[in-house]
Amino acid sequence: DGGITQSPKYLFRKEGQNVTLSCEQNLNHDAMYWYRQDPGQGLRLIYYSQIVNDFQKGDIAEGYSVSREKKESFPLTVTSAQKNPTAFYLCASGSGGSSNEQYFGPGTRLTVT
Amino acid sequence: AQKVTQAQTEISVVEKEDVTLDCVYETRDTTYYLFWYKQPPSGELVFLIRRNSFDEQNEISGRYSWNFQKSTSSFNFTITASQVVDSAVYFCALRGIQGAQKLVFGQGTRLTINP
Numbered sequence: 707d708g709g710i711t712q713s714p715k716y717l718f719r720k721e722g723q724n725v726t727l728s729c730e731q732n733l734n735h736d737a738m739y740w741y742r743q744d745p746g747q748g749l750r751l752i753y754y755s756q757i758v759n760d761f762q763k764g765d766i767a768e769g770y771s772v773s774r775e776k777k778e779s780f781p782l783t784v785t786s787a788q789k790n791p792t793a794f795y796l797c798a799s800g801s802g803g804s805s806n807e808q809y810f811g812p813g814t815r816l817t818v819t
Numbered sequence: 820a821q822k823v824t825q826a827q828t829e830i831s832v833v834e835k836e837d838v839t840l841d842c843v844y845e846t847r848d849t850t851y852y853l854f855w856y857k858q859p860p861s862g863e864l865v866f867l868i869r870r871n872s873f874d875e876q877n878e879i880s881g882r883y884s885w886n887f888q889k890s891t892s893s894f895n896f897t898i899t900a901s902q903v904v905d906s907a908v909y910f911c912a913l914r915g916i917q918g919a920q921k922l923v924f925g926q927g928t929r930l931t932i933n934p
Contacts (some may be wrong), residue, residue, distance in 0.1 A: 748925055749851060765921075796862075807854060
């Protein structure tokens with residue numbers, strides 16, 4: 707089946723630890739995105755990548771890092787520098803270009819204590 | 820700056836009622852795209868519709884319909900004869916053609932359909 711997978715669904719970490727969230731897509735999309743969703747709020751863009759080996763900061767990139775070594779994969783690392791890491795993280799992909807819709811993965815709920 | 824406002828935080832109706840979710844947007848782009856997404860309890864966002872700024876025709880898809888009015892910068896979403904399965908959070912989003920290729924989301928409207 708074509709789609710976007712994110713793993714794991716739930717993730718628990720201790721404060722001060724880095725954690726990497728996985729995102730894989732088999733839709734052959736060029737562009738991939740990471741969003742953060744907090745309770746009762748809309749989605750905010752963390753990072754995006756329009757092509758392999760290239761990525762740009764979104765609105766809330768501080769405390770996060772990404773890589774795009776393969777077209778299918780766009781992992782997100784939540785570093786210890788992120789002050790409020792507990793949130794729901796959604797990965798998306800799209801064909802690129804402003805007209806094209808983005809398709810979303812099932813999300814990873816990260817809890818840091 | 821681009822902005823999307825969904826003034827209705829929560830809506831609760833009884834099954835089979837019609838319900839309209841409001842979306843108002845702000846942008847300086849002359850070309851832009853508007854989207855609606857559904858987020859069921861599972862969390863994944865499901866794409867519902869895309870509309871470009873040059874196409875003001877209303878669209879109907881089954882029980883769903885969308886009303887795009889450029890004059891009032893609104894892109895409202897109506898569900899006719901609502902069903903319990905329609906219960907979800909609905910997001911309106913905007914994407915311009917300038918600058919970063921990102922979706923700007925509204926805060927979302929939580930829709931509850933009661934049996």
